[in-house]
Amino acid sequence: MTASTGSTPGADTSVAFSDPTYREAVIDLLAAVGYGEISAFERLAEDAKLAPTLEDKHALASFASQQLAKVEPICARLTSLGAESFVAMEGFREGFDAFHAHTAPSDWWEGLVKAYVGDGLANDFYREIAAFLDADTRDLVLTTLDDTGHTAFVVDRIKAGIAADPRLAGRLALWGRRLMGEALTQAQRVAADRDALSALLAGGVDMPGLDLAAIGRMFTRLTERHAERMAEIGLDH
C-alpha cells in the first residue's frame, strides 16, 4: 500500500526505472529543465542591464537568482539516477541557446514579455508532462513551477508601460507571436533528436501514453494558454 502512494522515495519509482527507456527519458527531461533554468538565469541577468531603474534591475536580478536556485535539486536527482548532471545538461545547450539567440530582446519591454511568455510556456509544458512521470520525478518537476512574484511584477510593469505608451501594445503583441513560433520550432527540433523523450510521451511500462492526436491536442492547449496569457497583459491582437 505504501508503494502505491508514490511518496516513499525509491519505492514505486524503482518499478518505473526498471525500464531503461524511461530512465533515459527522465534524465533527458531533468537535464532539459536544468539547462533551461541556467539559461533563464543568463537571459534574466542580461535583461537586467536594460532595466530603466536600479530597483527594476534588482528585481530582475533576483528573478534570475530564483531560477538558478532550482538547478541544485535537479543536479542532485540526475546524480542519483547515475547521470553526470552537467554532461546531461550540455545536450540541451544548443536548443536553448538557439532559442535565445533568435529572440534577443531589443529593449526592456521585449525582455519583460519574453520572460513572461517563456516562463508561462515552460510551466504549462511541465504541468502537461508531469502526468507521465513517476511520483518523485513529478514532485521535483512541479517544485520548479513555484512562482515567487515574478509574473505579478512583469504583468504590472507591462501594463504600466502600455498605459504610458499605447503604441507599445502592437509591437509587443507581434513579439509575443514570434517568441511562441520560435519556442515551438526549437522544441520540435529537440524532441526529434531525443527518442527516449518522445517515447515517454507515447507511453511506456505502467505509463499512459499519447497517440499523435493526443499530442496534437496538447500543443493546441499550450498555444491556447499562451494566447490567454497574452490577453491578460492586453496583447491579444
Place this chain on the structure above:
Amino acid sequence: MTASTGSTPGADTSVAFSDPTYREAVIDLLAAVGYGEISAFERLAEDAKLAPTLEDKHALASFASQQLAKVEPICARLTSLGAESFVAMEGFREGFDAFHAHTAPSDWWEGLVKAYVGDGLANDFYREIAAFLDADTRDLVLTTLDDTGHTAFVVDRIKAGIAADPRLAGRLALWGRRLMGEALTQAQRVAADRDALSALLAGGVDMPGLDLAAIGRMFTRLTERHAERMAEIGLDH
C-alpha cells in the same frame, strides 16, 4: 547595561544616530555596499559567460546569486534609517560602473582574478571600517563578508590554470596590479565626493577617528593584504 552590549536593536545605535553626519555616513556606506553587491552580481553573471564548462558557469552564476542575496537586508536597513534605498545606491553607480568599465576581463582567467581581488579588497575594507560603526550597522556589514566557498573555487581554478599553462602567471600578476590601482583610484574619487563618509573615518560623536597618518596606515594594510592574496595564488611577481 543592555544598551552597552550593542545587541539591542535601536538601543545604543540611537545615540550614534543622533549625530546627523553619522547617520548620513552610515547611509552612504550601506548604499555603497548595496550597490557594490548589485554590481558584483552583474560582473559575475557576465563573467559566467566566459566559463569553459557548464559546471564552471553554474558555479559563477551561483556566486552572483549569493552576492545579490546580500542586497535585501541592506535595503531594509537603509529604509529603517529613513533613506530611499535605491536612490541612495544610485549615488555610487558611477564609481562602481567606472571601475568595471575600466577593468572588463578579456577572458575567463582575468574574470576569476578580478572576482578574487575585488571580493578580497571589499572584505578587507569592510573589516577596517567596521571599527568605526555602531554595533547594529557593524553586524550587518560583517554579515556581507560570509564567504560561501567562492574564494576556494577561484583559488583552485587559478592554480590549476597556471599549472597547465605557466605563462598565465605573468599576465595575471600584471592584471592584479592594474585592478588594485583602478580600485584605489575609484575609491579615492568616491571618498572625495562624500564628506560624511570621510568624516566617519575622521571620527564623530562617541566614535574614534583616524588622523591622516592613520588613514595612510590603513591603505598600507589594504595594499599589503592584496599582495598576500596575490601570493596565495602564485601571482607575487
